[in-house]
Amino acid sequence: MLFETERPQTLEQLVGRDKEVTRIKEFLQKPEGIPHLLFSGKSGTGKTTMASIIAREVFGDALKANYYEFNSSSTRGIDFIRDEIAEIAKRRPLGANYKIILLDEADGITPDAQQCLRRIMEINANYTRFIFTCNFPYKIIEPITSRCVNITFDPIDLLTIAKHLKRIVVKHKLNYTDEQIKQFAKISNGDMRLAINNLEGNIDISSSEILDTLTLSKIKTMNLDEKMSLAFSVDPELLFSKLFDLVQKEKSWDKLFPMAECNYKMNMSIHKTLFIANLLEKNF
Numbered sequence: 090m091l092f093e094t095e096r097p098q099t100l101e102q103l104v105g106r107d108k109e110v111t112r113i114k115e116f117l118q119k120p121e122g123i124p125h126l127l128f129s130g131k132s133g134t135g136k137t138t139m140a141s142i143i144a145r146e147v148f149g150d151a152l153k154a155n156y157y158e159f160n161s162s163s164t165r166g167i168d169f170i171r172d173e174i175a176e177i178a179k180r181r182p183l184g185a186n187y188k189i190i191l192l193d194e195a196d197g198i199t200p201d202a203q204q205c206l207r208r209i210m211e212i213n214a215n216y217t218r219f220i221f222t223c224n225f226p227y228k229i230i231e232p233i234t235s236r237c238v239n240i241t242f243d244p245i246d247l248l249t250i251a252k253h254l255k256r257i258v259v260k261h262k263l264n265y266t267d268e269q270i271k272q273f274a275k276i277s278n279g280d281m282r283l284a285i286n287n288l289e290g291n292i293d294i295s296s297s298e299i300l301d302t303l304t305l306s307k308i309k310t311m312n313l314d315e316k317m318s319l320a321f322s323v324d325p326e327l328l329f330s331k332l333f334d335l336v337q338k339e340k341s342w343d344k345l346f347p348m349a350e351c352n353y354k355m356n357m358s359i360h361k362t363l364f365i366a367n368l369l370e371k372n373f
C-alpha cells in the first residue's frame with residue numbers, strides 16, 4: 090500500500106505539520122524527556138506516524154525494548170488496562186531513561202478503564218510516558234487530558250496534500266494529470282491517508298462524480314437500497330455538505346431541522362455514515 094511505503098520516517102518528512110514538529114523538537118531536547126502527549130484530530134492527519142517518529146528519535150537502536158504500541162479502536166475495557174498496560178508500565182526501561190506506551194485511538198478506551206489508567210500514569214510517571222491519539226478529545230477523561238500536553242492535528246490543507254501527492258506521483262511514475270491530483274486532494278478533505286489511497290484505487294473520483302450530479306429530486310426517486318449505497322459509498326462529511334448545499338439552493342427548508350440533528354450526531358460519533366444513512370432514509 091502506497092500510504093504505508095510513503096509513511097514519513099522522520100519529523101522532516103511530515104508535511105504540513107510545521108507547528109507541531111517545532112513543539113515536538115523542543116520536547117525532544119529536554120533532559121527530562123517528552124511529557125505525556127495527547128494527539129487529537131481526524132484520521133489520516135499523521136497522529137500515529139508522529140508517535141512512532143518520536144519513539145524512534147527517543148530510543149534509536151533501543152526502540153524495540155522501550156516502545157509499546159496498542160490500538161484501542163475496538164473498545165478496550167478495564168481488563169486490558171489493569172492486566173496488560175499496568176504490567177508494562179511497571180517494567181523498567183532498557184538502555185533508556187523511560188519507556189513510551191502508545192495508546193492509539195484511545196477514544197475506544199472505556200471511561201472506567203481510563204480512570205484506572207490515570208492511576209497507572211501517576212504511579213509510573215518517572216519511567217513511563219504515554220502517547221494517546223484520538224479523534225475526539227472529549228472522549229478522554231479530564232484527569233488524563235490534564236496530565237498530557239494536548240496537540241491538535243488539523244486537517245492537512247489542500248495545497249500541501251496536492252504537493253505531496255504530486256511528489257508521490259512523480260516518484261512512482263503514476264499516470265495522473267495535475268488536474269486529477271488536485272481533485273484527489275480536494276475530495277480527501279484533509280485526510281492524507283485517503284488522498285494517497287485514492288491515488289492507488291481511483292475510488293473516490295467516482296464518488297466525486299456522484300456528488301457532482303446529485304440533486305434533491307434524484308434522491309427522491311431512489312429506493313432504500315440506492316439511498317444506502319449512496320450513504321455508504323461517499324465520505325460522510327462530503328455528502329453532508331453536498332446535501333446542505335442542495336437544501337439551500339433548492340430552498341427545501343423542511344430539511345433544515347433533521348439536518349441540524351444529523352450534523353450534531355455526526356460530530357459526536359466516529360460512525361458518521363450511520364447518521365447520514367438514517368437522514369437519507371427518513372427525510373429525503
Ligand SMILES: Nc1ncnc2c1ncn2[C@@H]1O[C@H](COP(=O)(O)OP(=O)(O)O)[C@@H](O)[C@H]1O
Nearest residue numbers: 092096103104132133134135136137138281282
Ligand atoms: N503530515 C503528513 N505528511 C506526510 N504523510 C502523511 C502525513 N500525515 C499522514 N500521512 C500519510 O497518511 C498515512 C496515515 O497517517 P497516520 O499517521 O496513520 O494518520 P492518523 O494516525 O492521524 O490516522 C501515513 O502512512 C502517511 O502515508
Ligand SMILES: [Mg+2]
Nearest residue numbers: 136137193222
Ligand atoms: Mg492513527
